[in-house]
Amino acid sequence: MYNCPMYSKELLKGTLKTIVLKLLSEQGKMYGYEITQHVKSATAGKVLLTEGALYPTLHKLEAEGFLRTEKITFGGRIRKYYHLTDSGKSAAITKINEFEEFIDTMKFIFNSKLSIESK
Template sequence: MYICIMYSKELLKGTLGVIILKLLEENGKMYGYEICQKVKDISDGKILIKDGSLYPTLHKLLKDGILTTEEVKIGKRIRKYYTLTPKGQGEKKVVVKELEDFIETLNKIVFTDNKTSPAL
C-alpha cells in the first residue's frame, strides 16, 4: 500500500490510478520509478508510493487498454515506459472529473456549516 508521512492510506486509496493517468498525460511517457519520484516531488514528500501498489495498478491499467508500454534498452537493463492509449486519454478525463466532483462534494459536507434550518 502507501507509506505516507502526512496522509493515511485510507485517504489515498483509490486515487493512485488517477494520479498515474494525470502524470502520464502531462509527461508523455514515464517508467515506474520515475512515477514514484514525481509523486514524491510534487507532494513535497507527503505521498510515497511503494512498488507493491504501483505495479499492480499499472498492470490493471495495461490490461484494461488504458496504458501501453514501450521497452527501451538502457545499458544492460531494459526500462519499461508507460503511455496513455487513446482510450486512456478519454478515461483520464472521466476519472479526473469524477475526483474533482467528489472533492467538491466532500468540501460541502466536511468544510461548511450544514445547519441550514433552525431546529424545531
C-alpha cells in the same frame, strides 16, 4: 534515512489510478520508478507510492487497454515506459473530472470553501 510520514494513507486509497492517468496525460510517457519519484518530489515526500501498489495498478490499466508499453534500455537497465492509449486518454479525463467532482462534493459535507479552478 527517514521518510517523512504521510498523514493521509487511508485517504489515498482509490486515488492511485487517477494519479497515474493524470501524470501520463501531462507527461506523455513515464516508467514506473519515475512515477514514484515524481510523486515523491511533487508532494515533498508526503505521498510515497509503494511498488507493491504501483506495478499491479500499471499492469491492470494496461490489461484494461488504457496504457501501452515500450521497453527501453537506459544506462544498462531496462525501463518500461507507459503511454496512454486513446481510450486511456478518455479514462484520464473521466477520472480527473471524478476527482474534482469528489472534492466538490466533499465540501458539502465539510462545508468549508474548497474551490477548484482550472490552471
